[in-house]
Amino acid sequence: MELVTFLIDFILHVDQHLAAFVQQYGAWVYALLFAIVFVETGLVVMPFLPGDSLLFVVGAMCGAGHMDLSLSIGLLLAAAIAGDQLNYSIGRYFGPKVFRWEQSRFFNKAAFNQAHAFYERHGGITIILARFMPFIRTFAPFVAGVAEMNRARFTLYNVIGAVLWVVGITVAGYLFGNLPLVQDNLSKIIWGLILIPGLIAIFGAWKTRRSAPVA
Numbered sequence: 001m002e003l004v005t006f007l008i009d010f011i012l013h014v015d016q017h018l019a020a021f022v023q024q025y026g027a028w029v030y031a032l033l034f035a036i037v038f039v040e041t042g043l044v045v046m047p048f049l050p051g052d053s054l055l056f057v058v059g060a061m062c063g064a065g066h067m068d069l070s071l072s073i074g075l076l077l078a079a080a081i082a083g084d085q086l087n088y089s090i091g092r093y094f095g096p097k098v099f100r101w102e103q104s105r106f107f108n109k110a111a112f113n114q115a116h117a118f119y120e121r122h123g124g125i126t127i128i129l130a131r132f133m134p135f136i137r138t139f140a141p142f143v144a145g146v147a148e149m150n151r152a153r154f155t156l157y158n159v160i161g162a163v164l165w166v167v168g169i170t171v172a173g174y175l176f177g178n179l180p181l182v183q184d185n186l187s188k189i190i191w192g193l194i195l196i197p198g199l200i201a202i203f204g205a206w207k208t209r210r211s212a213p214v215a
Helices: 003-014 014-025 029-040 052-063 069-098 109-132 136-146 151-176 181-186 186-211
Strands: none
Touching: 014 029, 014 052, 029 052, 029 069, 029 136, 052 069, 052 151, 069 136, 069 151, 109 136, 109 151, 136 151
16 A cells, blocks of 8 residues: 555656655666656556656756756667567567456456557557557557567557657656746646546547447
8 A cells, every 4th residue: 555655646746756866866867767667668567657747757857957868868768669569579478368367456457458449440550649648558569469560560660659759748848847837837737647648548448449349
């Protein structure tokens, strides 16, 4: 329970936690960022880690001079690409078995089915779009592996999506994250980065389910 409480607090106050980490551990913050993004994108059982809000806050911290922008983007890109590649490989290896798994505390089959339906409907472009959607971002590369998507094609979409996601949101934080209006409403922006893409993903899954033929 304490771990869950800490994770929720970290997600909602990622700016405060990162600032404290930088003050206490300095350059080790880059290793922490790499680990968070790699685990969120690379392990299908860890979809709840912060993504969009983390990138935005990192950009803001770079804009304030606390971190290096080029190094941050480079490491976050490497983590995002490597994470998706790992997730794809796991799905490709365990794909034949995954459909026999039941709902458990370690694997949310309902969420998996929604991601699978979303992927089947929209094809490879989902790998790019999923970067901006919490939970779907974690499941999409896994589903691509299960569906035995061509690895070269997957890698292309993986790299494109990672560049758009990491560079786009981090640079947005760098340019706008330290404006007084943004700083005063940062908690609301973090909530927006969590809820708005999530609602879009839920709506897309609901629409896909409604349009699916009845067995």
